[in-house]
Amino acid sequence: MDWEALELSLWLSLATAVILLPVGVLAARWLATSRHPLRLPLEAALALPLVLPPTVLGYYLLVAMGGASPLGEVYLRLTGHTLAFSFEGLLVASLIFNIPFAVMPMQRAFEAIPAELFDAARTCGLSRWRTLTVMEIPLAWRGILSGFIMTAAHTLGEFGVVLMVGGSIPGQTRTIAISIYDRVQAFDLHAAGVMSAALLGMTMFTLLATSWLARRRGSPAQPRTGA
Amino acid sequence: MRLRQAGPIPLDVSLECAPDELLALVGPSGSGKTSVLRAIAGLLAVPDGHITLNGEPWFDAQRGIHMPAERRPVGMVFQQYALFPHLSAADNVRLAVPRAHGPATAREIAHKLLRDMRLEGLAARRPQDLSGGERQRVALARALAREPRVLLLDEAFSAVDQPTRHALYDELARLRERLSLPIIMVTHDVREARQLADRMSILERGRTLQDGTPEAVMSRPRNARVAALVGLRDIHTGVFLKDQPACLRWGDQPGAIQLRTIDKGRLEHGTPVRWVIPGEHVQLHVAPPRHPAEWPAACATGHAGQGAGDALAAVNVVRCMLARLSRLGEITTLVCQVATEPPAVLHLDVTTRQAAELQLAAGQTAWLELDPRGIHIMPVRSGGQAAAPAGAANGAARQ
Secondary structure: OOHHHHHHHHHHHHHHHHHHHHHHHHHHHHHHHOOOOOHHHHHHHHHHHHHOOHHHHHHHHHHHHOOOOHHHHHHHHHHOOOOOOOHHHHHHHHHHHHHHHHHHHHHHHHHOOOHHHHHHHHHOOOOHHHHHHHHHHHHHHHHHHHHHHHHHHHHHHOOHHHHHHHOOOOOOOOOHHHHHHHHHHOOOHHHHHHHHHHHHHHHHHHHHHHHHHHHHHOOOOOOOOOO | OEEEEOOOOOEEEEOOOOOOOEEEEEOOOOOOHHHHHHHHHOOOOOOEEEEEEOOEEEEEOOOOEEOOHHHOOEEEEOOOOOOOOOOOHHHHHHHHOOHHHHHHHHHHHHHHHHHHOOOHHHOOOOHHHOOHHHHHHHHHHHHHHOOOOEEEEEOOOOOOOHHHHHHHHHHHHHHHHHOOOOEEEEEOOHHHHHHHOOEEEEEEOOEEEEEEOHHHHHHOOOOHHHHHHOOOOOOEEEEEEOOOOOEEEEOOOOOOEEEEOOOOOOOOOOEEEEEEOOHHHEEEEOOOOOOOOOOOOOOOOOOOOOOOOOEEHHHOEEEEEEEEEEEEOOEEEEEEEEOOOOOEEEEEEEEHHHHHHOOOOOOOEEEEEEOHHHOEEEEOEEOOEEOOOOOOOOOOOOO
């Protein structure tokens, strides 16, 4: 069992989910409510990581983060090391390829809020910010939680982009998914099996816990007829 | 207020609502009544017009004024309640209390409003645990928590059953005793408007067709379209005859029945018209009645039993055949076939008890006495103008 890789994966997963939580909420809310002409192209662009092969996305990110790129050059000058093949680079890549996993469930949850409730909030004198905090987030919390969990779970298992951008540097960029691959390459099937089972167990536990929590909190609104 | 827009829902409406007044906007689906309400609340941006409350402009397209919805002191009750499902009844109301009151006072105000609505034991319940009537009372309490200067009711009573609706009517009446503020109500139910409103405005395709007290609109509709929209079932055709005294030819054939009517001097002789008569001006007889003294004179042509069909013209008594009797609980609707040219039908509601006492039955002959004061004549409109004979004044709104 590669504990170092597991720890790195967990940190990467947590950091990605935590950073994408507020970003995802605001982006999802904007996408759910805006009528801006750029909304549709932006929505399509945000969904790209879902359909693009991870190696293609990883390649573009590698090029964008390399020392020859403007971003890579600035980063190199500021920190003394390149963004590619570092934990920070891995985190940036992880944030980008996880955007749809965070935003989509949140967006669907915001879209499910009846338009009449927005009207009611406005006629109650609630500002936009207050509407978001007292009405929208409490009503969309399942989607928000789902986005958070999906992001974390997906980060734990991501392989292609991580390999392209981070390689396999122990303690820096070698995640558990990369470590499993390395073990298989080295014919250490026992270690690969243990780590795969651990990853499977963690993912299952997270999804079951989310499902249980969602049921425990109950459904927000089921209209009842009668006087 | 005045609102104008070309689309998506065309609007060209001018309205006023006095303090203490309940104004009902009545019209079919798509007539723009809800759009008007939303524009007042600030939920709908209209390209042209103005909305002013007591001299304070909320919206003025020319001056570029558009007060956002959240700053307008409006209480709005929605058809489907629009309560926040994740909050208790008390929190739903508390949320609308202006923040200047502070959290503790807001809580007190919310509980007082729920008490006023007789919901004190249900403060902790969420909307899904309340009945339709209770939800709408919470919605009403929430609308009042905003300390509104205008109350807007958007088909607020249509989603509940009949007994609950009547209970909510009582609630509204009690509310009007306590509070003095203009109330604008949208409804497609004319009976509801008649029961609750001080004034009603009939809208169609975003235009006001008629504005007035419910009694005036119901008994004197401006035209046949208004008559149809307010639910008058029998809109008859006829020709106005400016004789001495004035008469109305029921139907457009020369042999049709002639009825006495009142000449208000607005229609020329021979004007084709539509006319209605509210049920309270029609009296049913099972035998020919005597002539009342107040209408002694006959029409210039077509006297009773003298070749004018079945009209006893002096008193507007018309012989008819009861084609059908429809009993609906306490009310029985009679379908009376009148042998004029062309034949006409007149619906008349009587109590079921009265129908039983008079032993009314289908196929029976009866006599209808039509009070000339209740006959409301409307010109036939064609291309926006009243169709009138040559030389007649254009645009006569009504007789």
